[in-house]
Amino acid sequence: MGYKVAVVGATGNVGREMLDILAERAFPADEVVALASRRSQGQEVSFGDKILKVKVLDTYDFSDTDICLMSAGGDASKEWSPRIGQQGCVVIDNSSAFRYDADVPLIVPEVNADAVVGFTKRNIIANPNCSTAQLVVALKPLHEAATIKRVVVSTYQSVSGAGKDAMDELFSQTRAVFTAGEVVTKKFTKRIAFNVIPHIDVFMEDGYTKEEWKMVAETKKMLDPKIKLTATAVRVPVFIGHAEAVNVEFERPLSPEQATEILRAAPGVLVIDKRENGGYMTPHEAAGEDATYISRMREDATVENGLNFWCVSDNLRKGAALNAVQIAEVLVNRKLLNKAKRAA
Numbered sequence: 148m149g150y151k152v153a154v155v156g157a158t159g160n161v162g163r164e165m166l167d168i169l170a171e172r173a174f175p176a177d178e179v180v181a182l183a184s185r186r187s188q189g190q191e192v193s194f195g196d197k198i199l200k201v202k203v204l205d206t207y208d209f210s211d212t213d214i215c216l217m218s219a220g221g222d223a224s225k226e227w228s229p230r231i232g233q234q235g236c237v238v239i240d241n242s243s244a245f246r247y248d249a250d251v252p253l254i255v256p257e258v259n260a261d262a263v264v265g266f267t268k269r270n271i272i273a274n275p276n277c278s279t280a281q282l283v284v285a286l287k288p289l290h291e292a293a294t295i296k297r298v299v300v301s302t303y304q305s306v307s308g309a310g311k312d313a314m315d316e317l318f319s320q321t322r323a324v325f326t327a328g329e330v331v332t333k334k335f336t337k338r339i340a341f342n343v344i345p346h347i348d349v350f351m352e353d354g355y356t357k358e359e360w361k362m363v364a365e366t367k368k369m370l371d372p373k374i375k376l377t378a379t380a381v382r383v384p385v386f387i388g389h390a391e392a393v394n395v396e397f398e399r400p401l402s403p404e405q406a407t408e409i410l411r412a413a414p415g416v417l418v419i420d421k422r423e424n425g426g427y428m429t430p431h432e433a434a435g436e437d438a439t440y441i442s443r444m445r446e447d448a449t450v451e452n453g454l455n456f457w458c459v460s461d462n463l464r465k466g467a468a469l470n471a472v473q474i475a476e477v478l479v480n481r482k483l484l485n486k487a488k489r490a491a
């Protein structure tokens with residue numbers, strides 16, 4: 148017997164990707180239901196070779212659904228995830244609403260799959276922020292090898308990380324620049340076409356943005372609270388794929404060659420690192436791919452035991468939808484879902 152899976156936010160960037168990934172990976176689902184707001188009722192979305200008609204979240208009964216992949220933003224998640232969990236359906240939430248809740252595990256399967264068992268307190272599991280997911284996939288094996296003391300990361304984040312309206316804004320602004328039309332800014336605070344914006348999510352009192360704070364808090368929760376991390380998060384005019392320039396200081400020596408070898412063997416990582424023209428990965432090439440790509444590994448000789456590298460991944464896949472489906476696979480493979488509920 149397979150599972151019944153609901154995808155909330157099925158018309159969005161992440162939701163559509165979730166449907167694709169469930170189909171691609173042949174997730175053991177007997178039934179997949181697409182849900183969104185009333186705005187999208189009856190709209191059609193594809194799931195493998197099938198077409199699903201979108202149903203409305205507000206009126207959907209979750210009592211016979213096993214897993215809810217939630218991707219409808221923080222407000223909808225705060226309102227709905229606890230209610231869905233109380234109906235016995237396990238919510239895997241993409242928003243930041245529950246990531247810092249001690250009773251909600253925050254999971255990247257390559258990093259801390261064992262922590263998933265903590266989901267039973269609230270029937271909610273959180274997916275990390277897109278920029279953190281790819282970072283911890285790369286940091287985990289290096290931390291095991293030489294213990295990370297400090298990380299300095301600068302991000303180059305694509306517009307799809309801000310939803311489908313943000314992608315439309317980059318497209319329409321780019322067209323307006325070429326046709327000498329009016330460049331309209333709604334979703335972003337400044338023009339994003341042919342520009343970069345050092346501001347993602349809201350400003351905090353200390354001058355950092357919430358996106359930067361999330362990378363610190365989530366890395367500590369998933370990997371090690373002792374790791375010091377400082378970040379600058381920047382939006383760039385790329386449709387899909389986040390890149391990160393990462394500087395790491397370790398407690399013990401780790402050469403670039405050793406780090407590369409470790410990463411080559413690490414789950415979820417592919418190393419593309421030839422010291423020649425084009426011998427590195429870019430977001431454009433990572434779009435549609437599952438791996439976290441590492442390039443430009445080199446020593447930082449300005450500190451003791453320091454390395455620099457470049458990390459690229461598809462933010463809609465490893466940064467969101469793929470990671471959520473991988474968490475669902477962990478629940479299935481470890482037989483953690485309460486199938487008795489369905490038999491009742």
Ligand SMILES: NC(=O)c1ccc[n+]([C@@H]2O[C@H](COP(=O)([O-])OP(=O)(O)OC[C@H]3O[C@@H](n4cnc5c(N)ncnc54)[C@H](OP(=O)(O)O)[C@@H]3O)[C@@H](O)[C@H]2O)c1
Pocket residue numbers: 155156157158159160161162182183184185186187188204218219220221223241242243275276277307308309310311312462463466467
């Ligand atoms: N994009 C990324 O890289 C990324 C990475 C990690 C996490 N996330 C998180 O994933 C979530 C979705 O992101 P996205 O990029 O897919 O956004 P999006 O493209 O703007 O899509 C939002 C989806 O949520 C639905 N929705 C919004 N309010 C709703 C409500 N009250 N009830 C039911 N459905 C509602 C929308 O349905 P309608 O079409 O009916 O409006 C749409 O399907 C956000 O929490 C985001 O922070 C995104």
